[in-house]
Amino acid sequence: MSKTAKSVWNNCLLFIKDNIQPQAYKTWFEPIVAVKLTDNALSIQVPSKFFYEWLEEHYVKILKVALTKELGETAKLVYIIKMENTYGNKQPFTEKIPSSHRTAVKSQDVDIPLNNKSRELKNPFIIPGIRNVKIESQLNPNYSFENFLEGDSNRLARSAGLAVAAKPGGTSFNPLLIFGNVGLGKTHLAHAIGVDIKDKYPEKTVLYISAEKFTQQYIEAVKKNNRNDFIHFYQIIDVLIIDDVQFLSGKSGTQDVFFHIFNHLHQNGKQVVLTSDKAPVDMQDIEQRLLSRFKWGLSAELQNPDFETRVSILKNKLYRDGVIMPDEIIDYIAKNIKSNVRELEGAIISLIAQSSFNKKEVTLDLARVIVEKFVKNTKREVSIDYIQKVVSDYFQMDIETLQSKTRKRHIVQARQLAMFFAKKFTKASLASIGSQIGKRDHATVLHACKTVDNLSSTDKQFRKYVEDITKKLSV
Incomplete structure (x- = not known):
């Protein structure tokens, strides 16, 4: 009976499955597809360059043993690496990887000897020039449940965190979103969950990252045409903890890539933990499809301690x-x-x-x-809501009038002042400011700021408005 690519690969998988951890088998071998068998060379298709490099780094020996058992000493392994210009592209092409350099060539298979030297992983946490394939958790061991004291203000969030740490991905708290004002312990609790999981399940890959750093890594990946490697890296994490997820506000590209990563993790029973300074219902400029997923699990608030x-x-x-x-x-x-x-x-x-x-x-x-x-x-934080209240009170109107579509001059000027002070006193993006002040776009906010600057230098009465409101907001 002649051997086929599928039969050879299935026999290899039986051997590999008996010799590695079940989770590793599921992550690294189940997605592989046997394509063809030609002249004692087995061609297999893998999802990305990152995937191929991880196999070469960690499983080259077991692959060699398994294939030699099936095809003898002259066996070769050919990787077909599926590449995509954009996530979800229906027309993949394969990549040829010569021994000295790499170039993308359509419709060509790759003969990679089993003793091929492994290459550096496309791990966003690797410092250029330093070889380090291990995924560090980025967790702070000083943040633990032991020194996160329980009280009425944090009992729900802490209890949910303990439940997640005991059974990551196995509770209804997925994702777990911890939200609250600054300084209440969101980051501490997020780290504590990760630290506890690493203690209980050392084999699990846990990663803590701020949304800001995640965004920076994504931008870098796009620049280097490594978007798919970036996505696949995050899809192999068992427990992903993202701090200050509200930072994704207004960043549509980053939100899109996080949406795909989140879906993959959730569908595969991986745990996602998020922190935010506000509840999902109050988040501005976050896509609805993401917000709906944030609500799938539990949103637990940290309140001011009694x-x-x-x-x-x-x-x-x-x-x-x-x-x-x-x-x-x-x-x-x-x-x-x-x-x-x-x-x-x-x-x-x-x-x-x-x-x-x-x-x-x-x-x-x-x-x-x-x-x-x-x-x-200790300076009081000035929010966009507070600015709207101060401006509305100053002009003796309610906030609904300030945000309305009316073109009456005094209301338009009040609205422009609110936008001007929101840009001056908060770190919110122009898009976020416009969204919160009457659902305007960023161009309207930019125009408002320029108008306020111009009127302040030409209109004495208007300059007094600016000075008076500035004093009220600076108290």
Whole structure:
């Protein structure tokens, strides 16, 4: 009975399956398709260059043994690497990879000897010039569940995080979206989930990354024509943790690529953990198809900690630093700093530093001085919503009128001022500002800012508007 490509490859798979981990087999061998068998050379099709390079790096020996068992010592392996100009292109072409360099050539197969030297992986985390094929988790081991103290303000999010860590991809909390204001512990909890999973499941590939860095990597991949390698790299992650996902706002290309990665991970039972400064319903300039997927799992809010939780956080911080402090001072700090955990810990660090550097005893009076300075120096975040409220109040109109389509001069000017101050006082994109102030586009915001600048220099009354509102927003 003559051998076929499929029968030879199926026999190879039986041997490989018995000799590697089930998850590795599923990830790296199930997607391979046997194409043809010619002159003792088996041609197999793999999804991307990254895929081929990973096989060569990690499984070349077992491939050689399996193929030699089937075809003898003269066996050769030919990779057909499916390449696509754009994600989802229906007309793939294959890539020829000579031993010295690589060029994309349509409809040509590739003869790659089994003892071929492995090449450097297209891993976005590899530093150029440094060989490093391991995918580092990018996790901070100092962020753990042990030092993330539970309270009414964070109980749901913490409990969901523990459930995900115990059974990643196996709960209904997929994705798990943790949201809340700055300094409440979103990043801490995200790291804690990843750290706990790595402890429980060392074989799983866990990756933490900020949405900003993810975007930068994607831009770099597009520049280098490595978009598909970038996608495939993220599709092999078992637990993907993306911090500050609201940063994807207005970035349609990055949102599109993340959409495909998210779908692949979710469909294959991989865990996705996201953090954001707002709930999905409040996210601006994020595509609806992505927002709907964020809502598939659980959205858990981190709220400002109550007094008891703030006291516990301070005591835990002091215990970890080996510092003893009277309860009355701890209570005083907890009562007066209510905004977030970061500021709370910052105040206690400042108090300890002042005491240590100036060789003063930690007293209630010293605590009062520190807290007063700390609160005074902590700037309140100015949001687009707050700016609209201030401008509306100043011109004695409601926010609905400010955002309306009317072309009445005084309302148009109020709306333009709101856009001007949103650009000045927030980090929001022009598209995001326009979307939140009456669903306008970025060009309208740009025109508004130029108009305000022009009127400020030519119209005395208008300049007074700008000065008055600036004072109100700077308080």
